[in-house]
Amino acid sequence: MTSLAEENYLKAIYKLQEKQADMVTTSALAESLGINAASVTDFIKKMAVKKLIRYEKSKGVKLSDQGRQIALKIIRKHRLWEVWLVNNLGLKWDEVHEIAEQLEHVNSDELIEQLDKHLGYPKADPHGDLIPDAKGRFIKNTSKPLNDCCKGDKVIITGVADHSNSFLQYLTKSNIKLGDELQVEAIEEFDKSFQVKINRKERKLLSKEVVKNLLVNIV
Amino acid sequence: MTSLAEENYLKAIYKLQEKQADMVTTSALAESLGINAASVTDFIKKMAVKKLIRYEKSKGVKLSDQGRQIALKIIRKHRLWEVWLVNNLGLKWDEVHEIAEQLEHVNSDELIEQLDKHLGYPKADPHGDLIPDAKGRFIKNTSKPLNDCCKGDKVIITGVADHSNSFLQYLTKSNIKLGDELQVEAIEEFDKSFQVKINRKERKLLSKEVVKNLLVNIV
């Protein structure tokens, strides 16, 4: 029932709403989709007629309940496919996003539920992003950026805030993975860099940029 | 580079060429795609400009080498996905076609080669259709319809000619699977039905329609 374009709009609106809480502006949406703002205005009017979103002229849009459900389903599919691509097919975590962007639009409830089962009902994708269940519900997320931590904190890496290839590849190269334990040994006030011990062995210096984009749970 | 529509045209032309050897007519293509013949004429002219097919006005089309390669790649993907859906995800052989029709258009060479590897480089899909390799080559196919067999022949079921849900479900219900051994005990001249013994145990009567659509290899 929903076209490829509609699905991409819904997903983009969902992700922008996640960050900004309130309404999503036409220009933010246009920017995020790489589409002209005039085209976006056009399109969201049609989506509003279909009740996928609520649209207030010159103010922006937000998802309707129906729209949110569809967005969550696409995100669910995207993340399940990413798990499969990494765990079963052996692709790298910086290689799976574009493929999952295609797979997320494959339409079959049976497929997705069987995939979920096959993967053992994973709670998070390879980047630590939580996977909504078939009803669109998430488990409670207790993680926060490492830069919110204090000296002495012991934490487990649970995800990344930045999904760019360069950050993912930096982590891989540095042998830092989800599940690793970090102990914050020192925080340099001057440049906000963190001195940490990884898995009780290796000592490493993490820059402000890295620290900001590592998501962790306090042990 | 190739659109969804182009991929579907290429696949349809490939399959029609398989049956009829020579040129594929506009009307056959239209029929097979469920599209108006006038639209097909329009579209194939554009495909001919792109050198995906050769088009002779009022006569029909055939695939160019480039077009054939693309068609084979789509068929390869379709069949690999079907193997995965049945073997790994546990779907039934009559449930996978529509899903594979979507998955076959996902575009990633790395994905498809890793999938092939993950599946153990299967030579045939769940219906016994051969899977071309990455270069578009098939292994030699020695199977033929069971109705070409004679009394006394001992054969292995290797595939089905009819892919309809009703035939597949009939076979499932009758507990007839690929890999089963059949011994032709008698052929009834009147109605061309076959009396067979399955896996050296069960005796069964197979109608002309069934016999025609079971593909076998002589042992």
Place this chain on the structure above:
DNA sequence: ATACATATTTAGGCTAACCTAATTCCATTT
């Protein structure tokens, strides 16, 4: 309250991929 900059919308157009109706082509039959 006004003016300016920026965001948004409107108006008009384009392309891909379809459609129907009308026309033309082709292979037969007469």
Place this chain on the structure above:
DNA sequence: AAATGGAATTAGGTTAGCCTAAATATGTAT
């Protein structure tokens, strides 16, 4: 050689989803 019926093509039209340029609305600084 002409007629006929079916297949193929042409002509003209539609919709989805995009575009640019022009017009309008909004919010902030004066």
